[in-house]
Amino acid sequence: MHYLEAVKTTRDEIISRNVQKTDQEASFPKEAITAFGKNGILGLMSDASLGGQGLGLDEAAAVIESIAEVCPSTAMVLMMHYSATAVIEKYGPVELRTEIARGHHLSTLAWSEVSSRSHFWAPSGTAEKVGDGFILNGNKTMVTSASQADSFIWSSKPAEGEAASSLWLVKKYQEGLSSPAAFDGLGLRGNDSAPMQARQMKLSSDSLLGADGEGFDIMINTVLPVFCVLNASASIGIMDGALALAIxxxxxxxxEHLNSSLAELPTIRAYLAKARIQADMTRTLRNDTLSAIKENRADAMLRVMEVKAAAGESAMSVTDICMRVCGGAAFRKDLGLEKLFRDARSSSIMAPTSDVLYDFIGKAICNMPVFG
Ligand SMILES: Cc1cc2nc3c(=O)[nH]c(=O)nc-3n(C[C@H](O)[C@H](O)[C@H](O)COP(=O)(O)OP(=O)(O)OC[C@H]3O[C@@H](n4cnc5c(N)ncnc54)[C@H](O)[C@@H]3O)c2cc1C
Incomplete structure (x- = not known):
C-alpha cells in the first residue's frame, strides 16, 4: 500500500474515532502508533535494506501534515520518533535500526532540562566515566512519549572536555531512569510529554551516539532540519484542519431571519481569506525548505530556522481567526476547533522556540555567529 494511503486508513479508521478521548483523557494514542508500526509508517525513514521504507523528509512531512489535520498529539509523537530515528540511523546499532525499520520500536528526544530550560543545546545533566561505562544524572522537563517510548536520545554534558554536549541511547527499562509525573497540558494532551529523571543511571560505552562531545553537532546538523520541517508540517496540518472545520x-x-449563511458575510470571508493566505505561504516556505535541504543550498539552515518559527506563529493566528469566525459555537468542544486552537499553541514554545529562532535568524542575517 502507498504510504499516504496507509496513513489515511489509520487516520480515518482509528485516529478520528479516538481523537476526543485522546484530548479529554490525555490518553496516549497507542492504537494508532501500534497500527503505524504494522503498516510501515514507524519505519518510513529507515533503511530499506533493514525492512524500512527508505523514504525521506518530503514523505515524512506529508505524513505528519495529514495526521495533524485530525490529531496533532499523534502527529507530534510520530514527529519526535522520526527526529530520534535520524540520529539512530546514523549513529545507532544495526539491531535497533532493524527494530525501528520493522515497526517494533518507538523512540523520542529527551533534551530540554530543568536548569537550561528551552536552551536544549546546553544541557547541565552530567556524564561521568566510571570503569568501562558511564554514570549519568539529569532532569528533563518534557519528553514526548515519556512513558511509552522504547528508547530516548538523551543529552548530557560530555564526560570529558569543554564541548557543549554528548548524546546517549537510553532504553526504556534502564535502571536509574524514571518519569516522576504525568503530563496534563493545555494542548497536545495525548502526547505524554512528561518530565524524566536520570539518577546514577549506568550506561555501557556503546550507548554513546557519536563521539563524546559531538552532541551539539548532531543536534544542529542531523536533528534540527528534521525536527523543524516536521514540526512546521504539524502546524500546517493544524491550519488546514482548522480552516476545513471553520469553512x-x-x-x-x-x-434564518435573513435567510443567509455566515459565509455570506464579507467580513467572515475576508478573515478566512487572510487565514488561507497565511497557511498557503507557510506550506510554500516548507516546500522551499525541503528543496533547500535536498539541494544543499547555502540558505538551507536559514530556511530550517525560518520555517518552524513561521509555521508555529501562523498556526496560532490561523486558529485564532477560525475561532473568531465561528463565534460562540467554536467556544464549545463539539465543533472540535478549540482543540486545534489549543494544540496550535505548542509549536512556538517547543525548543527552539519562536523567540529563540528570531534571535538566531536575526544574527544570521546580520552576519553574526548564530550559535555563538
Ligand atoms: C507539547 C510539548 C512537547 C515537548 N516535547 C519535548 C520532547 O519530546 N523532548 C524535549 O527535549 N523537550 C520537549 N518539550 C520541551 C520544549 O522543547 C521546550 O524546552 C519547553 O517547552 C520550554 O519551556 P520552558 O518553560 O523551559 O521555556 P523557557 O526556556 O523558560 O522560555 C520562556 C520564554 O522565554 C523565551 N526565551 C528563552 N530564551 C530566549 C532567548 N535567548 N531569546 C528570546 N527569548 C527567549 C522563550 O521563547 C519563552 O517564550 C516539549 C514541550 C511541549 C510544550
Missing amino acids: QHVSAQKF
Whole structure:
C-alpha cells in the first residue's frame, strides 16, 4: 500500500474515532502508533535494506501534515520518533535500526532540562566515566512519549572536555531512569510529554551516539532540519484542519431571519481569506525548505530556522481567526476547533522556540555567529 494511503486508513479508521478521548483523557494514542508500526509508517525513514521504507523528509512531512489535520498529539509523537530515528540511523546499532525499520520500536528526544530550560543545546545533566561505562544524572522537563517510548536520545554534558554536549541511547527499562509525573497540558494532551529523571543511571560505552562531545553537532546538523520541517508540517496540518472545520461551519450555519449563511458575510470571508493566505505561504516556505535541504543550498539552515518559527506563529493566528469566525459555537468542544486552537499553541514554545529562532535568524542575517 502507498504510504499516504496507509496513513489515511489509520487516520480515518482509528485516529478520528479516538481523537476526543485522546484530548479529554490525555490518553496516549497507542492504537494508532501500534497500527503505524504494522503498516510501515514507524519505519518510513529507515533503511530499506533493514525492512524500512527508505523514504525521506518530503514523505515524512506529508505524513505528519495529514495526521495533524485530525490529531496533532499523534502527529507530534510520530514527529519526535522520526527526529530520534535520524540520529539512530546514523549513529545507532544495526539491531535497533532493524527494530525501528520493522515497526517494533518507538523512540523520542529527551533534551530540554530543568536548569537550561528551552536552551536544549546546553544541557547541565552530567556524564561521568566510571570503569568501562558511564554514570549519568539529569532532569528533563518534557519528553514526548515519556512513558511509552522504547528508547530516548538523551543529552548530557560530555564526560570529558569543554564541548557543549554528548548524546546517549537510553532504553526504556534502564535502571536509574524514571518519569516522576504525568503530563496534563493545555494542548497536545495525548502526547505524554512528561518530565524524566536520570539518577546514577549506568550506561555501557556503546550507548554513546557519536563521539563524546559531538552532541551539539548532531543536534544542529542531523536533528534540527528534521525536527523543524516536521514540526512546521504539524502546524500546517493544524491550519488546514482548522480552516476545513471553520469553512464547513460558516457555510452550513444560517441566520434564518435573513435567510443567509455566515459565509455570506464579507467580513467572515475576508478573515478566512487572510487565514488561507497565511497557511498557503507557510506550506510554500516548507516546500522551499525541503528543496533547500535536498539541494544543499547555502540558505538551507536559514530556511530550517525560518520555517518552524513561521509555521508555529501562523498556526496560532490561523486558529485564532477560525475561532473568531465561528463565534460562540467554536467556544464549545463539539465543533472540535478549540482543540486545534489549543494544540496550535505548542509549536512556538517547543525548543527552539519562536523567540529563540528570531534571535538566531536575526544574527544570521546580520552576519553574526548564530550559535555563538
Ligand atoms: C507539547 C510539548 C512537547 C515537548 N516535547 C519535548 C520532547 O519530546 N523532548 C524535549 O527535549 N523537550 C520537549 N518539550 C520541551 C520544549 O522543547 C521546550 O524546552 C519547553 O517547552 C520550554 O519551556 P520552558 O518553560 O523551559 O521555556 P523557557 O526556556 O523558560 O522560555 C520562556 C520564554 O522565554 C523565551 N526565551 C528563552 N530564551 C530566549 C532567548 N535567548 N531569546 C528570546 N527569548 C527567549 C522563550 O521563547 C519563552 O517564550 C516539549 C514541550 C511541549 C510544550
